Amino acid sequence: MSTEQSPFPPGFTISTTRLQITPFDPTSQIHCRFLVQLWNTDDFINSSGRTGIDTPEKASSFIQNRVIPSYARNRYGQFLVSLHDGRHIGMVSLMKGSPPDAHYTAPDVGYAILPEESGKGYATEVGKGVLEYAREDLGIEAAFGFCVAEDMRSRRVLEKIGLVFRGVGDLVVFGGKRSAVYALPSMGDLEAYNLTEKLEV
Template structure:
């Protein structure tokens, strides 16, 4: 039995914020599969994160079922859907997916002792503060409900837009490090306030 089969993602679960809903990805939802393909094959996403190879709904279904739900089962968090409310107090079912927000811890040995936050928003919806709003809401939920009080933010050294989002969410810069999760590539490292200065305690490479 796979770890993902031990987790049942409620289709009504949501972390609401002022303008957004943050909810589980559902492999059985054709809309979720189609949205993941659309988002991850935009020019913006490919430029920032590279090609994932998930270019059909079938591949999205397998990824969500086998990888994303395994993360939910293992850590109680992972990649979430960000949906835009059409009006104040709109329900999740009335809202439209516009991106993702995530807390990812990875699998040993390529894992850290604190998760890292990530986000991706459709190009037509960027520049409106949605990534910041989603990141703040997810971190507040993770702290309140899951006891997550430490988190990293990673971005390319030459990506000021992502750096600004991390700073708006509340992260502090800790310079640049070569990260094993990115194959030893040097990246900008951000942390939540109050985290230890010696990042090696989180299994982060120097």
């Protein structure tokens, strides 16, 4: 069990027009139950696969052992997404591998929204929000977006948050699975970020 602590002060929030982005708390039953709900919808499983997080206890361990260490290391990671009335509707992430699994040197942005709340532009809004936080508060100028090559809905969101399609390739980080690769417009040659897999446009 990791004993790392969240670096975020109580009440830390990244606000966007309709949404708030806040850190996950492993001691919150509400957060843990929500993560189980979100990651076990048919929509999520069909696009992203099964995480194995199917009880609040497993969600709590995951947040303590995986999410908090990412916050401590990078000041980013997986965040809870809520409406301004407090209702939880999804999550957004900025993630980078850590040794010994470190691979690409820029983080990638990801998102998941409850099926009943999708189609309202929320993934786009939080994706932009987390990239703005990364740039303005952390000085991060490089970020990837990855998704299954055939997932046109996720690809559309990556485009709408301002990433540029760079091609499709069999990515090592996803066990060689065929993935669409997007990157911020300023990134140039992706080998500079250790992405050396061949991409087909």
